[in-house]
Amino acid sequence: MAIISIDRTAKQLVLTVQEYSLFAWRAFQNLYRPPIYWTDFLIQSDVIGFGSISIVLLSGFFTGGVLALQSAATLSAFGATAVTGRFVAITMIRELGPVLTGVMVSGRNASSMASELGSMVVTEQIDAMRALGVDPIRKLVTPRIFACITMLFFLTIVADAFGIMGGAFVTVFMNHQDGLQYFSMAWESLRYPDILQGLVKPLFSGYIIASIGCFYGLRTSGGTQGVGRATIQAVVWSSVFIIVADFFLTQILLAIFPT
Amino acid sequence: MSLDSNLPQNASPAPLGPAAAHHVSPVVAFKYVTLAFDGPPVLKNISFSVAPGETRVLLGPAGVGKSVLLKLANGLLRPDKGSIQLFGEEISNMPEEQLFPLRTRIGMVFQEGALFDSLTVRDNVGYQLIQEKVPDDEIDARVRQILSFVGLERTFAFYPSSLSGGMKRRVAIARAAIRQPELMLYDSPTGGLDPVTSTTIIELIVKERDVHKTPALLVTHRLQDAFTMCTHYYDQEKAAMLPLPEGQTNPNTTFLMLDEGRLIFDGTIHDLVHSKDPFVREFIE
Numbered sequence: 008m009a010i011i012s013i014d015r016t017a018k019q020l021v022l023t024v025q026e027y028s029l030f031a032w033r034a035f036q037n038l039y040r041p042p043i044y045w046t047d048f049l050i051q052s053d054v055i056g057f058g059s060i061s062i063v064l065l066s067g068f069f070t071g072g073v074l075a076l077q078s079a080a081t082l083s084a085f086g087a088t089a090v091t092g093r094f095v096a097i098t099m100i101r102e103l104g105p106v107l108t109g110v111m112v113s114g115r116n117a118s119s120m121a122s123e124l125g126s127m128v129v130t131e132q133i134d135a136m137r138a139l140g141v142d143p144i145r146k147l148v149t150p151r152i153f154a155c156i157t158m159l160f161f162l163t164i165v166a167d168a169f170g171i172m173g174g175a176f177v178t179v180f181m182n183h184q185d186g187l188q189y190f191s192m193a194w195e196s197l198r199y200p201d202i203l204q205g206l207v208k209p210l211f212s213g214y215i216i217a218s219i220g221c222f223y224g225l226r227t228s229g230g231t232q233g234v235g236r237a238t239i240q241a242v243v244w245s246s247v248f249i250i251v252a253d254f255f256l257t258q259i260l261l262a263i264f265p266t
Numbered sequence: 267m268s269l270d271s272n273l274p275q276n277a278s279p280a281p282l283g284p285a286a287a288h289h290v291s292p293v294v295a296f297k298y299v300t301l302a303f304d305g306p307p308v309l310k311n312i313s314f315s316v317a318p319g320e321t322r323v324l325l326g327p328a329g330v331g332k333s334v335l336l337k338l339a340n341g342l343l344r345p346d347k348g349s350i351q352l353f354g355e356e357i358s359n360m361p362e363e364q365l366f367p368l369r370t371r372i373g374m375v376f377q378e379g380a381l382f383d384s385l386t387v388r389d390n391v392g393y394q395l396i397q398e399k400v401p402d403d404e405i406d407a408r409v410r411q412i413l414s415f416v417g418l419e420r421t422f423a424f425y426p427s428s429l430s431g432g433m434k435r436r437v438a439i440a441r442a443a444i445r446q447p448e449l450m451l452y453d454s455p456t457g458g459l460d461p462v463t464s465t466t467i468i469e470l471i472v473k474e475r476d477v478h479k480t481p482a483l484l485v486t487h488r489l490q491d492a493f494t495m496c497t498h499y500y501d502q503e504k505a506a507m508l509p510l511p512e513g514q515t516n517p518n519t520t521f522l523m524l525d526e527g528r529l530i531f532d533g534t535i536h537d538l539v540h541s542k543d544p545f546v547r548e549f550i551e
Binding site for chain 2: 137
């Protein structure tokens with residue numbers, strides 16, 4: 008009985024991976040094949056980009072602040088609190104900015120995409136769209152992926168900037184250190200490969216968030232309960248994949264741009 | 267009861283009767299279609315066709331696969347076995363991208379309307395025209411025209427959430443009919459509606475049949491709707507659905523019946539009321 012259950016689960020997993028791969032490939036191909044629904048792209052950019060700015064801004068600012076607090080506490084043991092700016096800037100730009108923004112945007116937007124498309128599936132609106140001769144992947148998925156990739160890129164820059172500002176706030180007002188020193192250390196330590204690393208990652212995270220959110224939304228079954236399940240799966244898997252992708256991307260980028 | 271196929275002069279019958287219909291290429295043809303999901307087949311060896319100008323009413327109790335059959339007809343679902351021809355093209359293995367242009371030639375009315383809840387009635391009804399980048403003025407004019415056909419001109423700027431169940435179905439019919447499709451598919455258009463609203467919906471379907479001569483496949487479990495379609499016609503002068511004279515029926519409205527995934531009946535109303543099949547008898551009595 009247990010073997011049958013394992014067998015069924017394994018088959019289900021392989022089927023899901025296969026379906027997601029085909030779906031993601033089709034959605035990716037649509038990124039550069041007309042017709043591209045520019046109006047839908049702009050609407051989704053507003054929803055994803057402008058809609059997420061407050062959470063990205065706050066999480067970036069306080070993460071930078073926490074980094075400054077923690078690093079100053081550790082660095083003070085070596086009399087090196089002056090390098091707090093360098094520590095915060097590199098950590099935020101190379102790692103925490105992209106990953107944290109990805110996870111925050113995933114929590115907000117992968118869930119909204121899965122629930123919106125899932126509700127459309129259970130009310131037959133997706134079938135109605137197909138029956139009207141409109142491709143739901145092209146109309147609903149591709150603009151979301153395109154918008155998510157574009158907006159996540161800019162949101163990551165916002166998170167990086169506010170993270171560094173958060174670190175500066177803590178350094179100046181709580182640790183009573185020199186702000187100019189903080190910013191000059193941050194500026195001097197940054198190299199172009201660091202910035203490149205930080206800006207490549209959101210392109211992949213954006214694709215992961217939108218494709219997984221839409222994938223689980225469009226394969227919703229089982230009514231309103233199914234919509235709830237799809238939403239949970241979308242958030243969980245997109246967050247996990249962002250971190251997994253970050254691990255592999257970091258390895259590749261470190262191999263290309265060794266420190 | 268003697269059943270005659272002659273119609274009054276102003277009844278505007280569809281161009282072909284069942285006899286003639288079999289000599290022209292069908293709009294839709296199912297040949298030995300079988301489909302199963304996770305379990306026993308939902309449909310087994312289904313074969314039938316819809317000829318130009320013909321309205322086929324698919325009867326059967328709930329859960330026998332009527333809606334599934336309708337979704338097979340425009341490629342929303344794919345059969346496991348058998349062949350489905352739509353406008354002369356084999357669609358059972360056709361890639362989704364090639365199906366989209368074919369589907370624009372079909373109007374489909376879903377069970378609950380399936381209107382896009384984030385769009386107004388205008389944008390729902392004119393959805394295909396918007397996708398085709400038709401100028402806004404022309405979209406407005408055509409939407410208003412088709413909304414007047416279903417008697418809902420005043421709902422132009424409304425959202426679906428502010429419409430009643432019957433109004434949603436009428437808007438769905440308007441959306442399906444706006445491009446004057448070559449085939450209409452109706453999935454239980456009167457399901458869950460009160461008798462008065464159901465009659466309004468059937469009147470619209472009869473109007474579409476008799477005014478635009480659109481061939482149709484209609485799914486229902488309500489026998490009274492099926493008989494109303496067969497025994498009434500739409501009078502354009504009086505702008506109303508009227509009963510045919512005693513003993514006359516519409517010759518282009520024929521019946522199919524499903525039971526446990528099998529097609530157990532295919533024929534005219536005359537054949538239906540005189541069928542000796544125990545299930546058919548039980549269903550109609």
